[in-house]
Amino acid sequence: MNIALWIGTALLAAVALVGGVTKSFVPKTRLAAQHGGEWTEKASVGFVKGIGAVEILAAVGLIMPRVVGVAPVMVPVTALCWVALMVGAMVTHGRLGQFGFVALNMVYLALAVFVAAGRI
Template sequence: MNMVLWGLAGVLAVAFLAAGAMKLSQPKEKLVASGMGWAGDMSAGTVKLIGAMEVLAAVGLTVPALSGIAPVLVPLAALGLVLVMVGGVVVHARRSETQMIIVDVALLAFAAVVVWGRFGPYSF
């Protein structure tokens, strides 16, 4: 199970590092044009904040466990992603973006499994 949790954390870290870096590096208008229509409903600062949270979560999912310094941050980072994904589900539901809701729920489930495993029976 430890390998499954590492795998899920790795998948989440890669996905959210890429998504967060894109939100931080691209202007809001370019994000909207590239298919992130929800970004048009939010301020540029909010989009950047979401991107920063995603990048920090990606770092928090991997670095503490790999370094052995404060590994309790791993499930806390995953919990933060659960909250971000709940927000994503709400935003996509309001916009009737069913396919994006499915992606958000899958990522939410992965993060929830990491929270359960690392806070519970498979902590570091």
């Protein structure tokens, strides 16, 4: 079970890191031109970069507490925060009719629930 939890955590952290770096460093106009990034058109630059920063912190919070052995309770807390973020993403993509992204966010949400439940 521990190996499955580490694999799930690593996958979730990779998704969070890639998404966070993209939102933090790619210009908003370029994000808005990408499929799935249309939501950024009406969002402020600060909001998009803020979401990116939260995703980068999530990647760190999913891995580092268990690796260094300091406050490992932060892993399930971070995973539950990721659940909240995915609910928001599902609502946003649903409003835009992007149901493929809603399904993908559901997968990420389920993975986060698995990690949170397994690390409590």
